[in-house]
Amino acid sequence: MSEAPDLDALSFKGRSGLTRILNATGYSLAGLRAAYRGEAAFRQLVWLNLVLLPLACLLDVSRVERVLLMLTPLLALVVELLNSAIEAVVDRISLNLHPLSKQAKDMGSAAQLLALLIIALTWALILL
Template identity: 65%
Template sequence: MEENPHKGVTGLRRVWLATGYSLDGLAVAYRGEAAFRQLVWLAAVLIPVALILPLDAISRALLIGSVLLSLIIELLNSAIEAAIDRISLERHPLSKASKDMGSAAQLIGLIMIAVVWGLVLLG
């Protein structure tokens, strides 16, 4: 098996490079994925609301965590879609299943936002 030359970087240089790759990933997702942009704007509204509401720390963490988790899910969903599209743009049942499962994960993430926010605010 061929060794990846990028895996030998360690220490602070690895942290620095990883941070750059992460920021690149966020930029690519924001520019290229409408769903991610929508979630970023939703987070830009909901997170400050969660910080302003008179709540205990656990409730606040649940509200913010549910929003951040949905952003994570969308990044993973977009990564799955990009990998599938890189392999082939041909319609294939396994490609469809992969993309549909990523979408289903995001649907569950959005339902979680609604449930958590509903329970915290109405409970």
């Protein structure tokens, strides 16, 4: 009985140095394109960011407040990317209804809800 050779996880990682950075950038841009094309919630958050980020630059607030006003909408984009990734993996495994699949998707949705609440709370506390 032959054993399968031990596979080094690093052998799957690809190149190093500048090539790795360029490849990683390409993968990241592909992920952003896929999210924008395939996820309505991501598109909505992009448009929200296109409103809130310039608005944060125009408001008469301190630098720290401006950073908070800009980071919170960007955080929601990050959370939505992770939520969409979780949903894609769950759907890839099986489209059958399963309590753990539902739980994973609900938790991703809850994370996004909290990110949106963070935006609202941050903007309200700074502006009001």
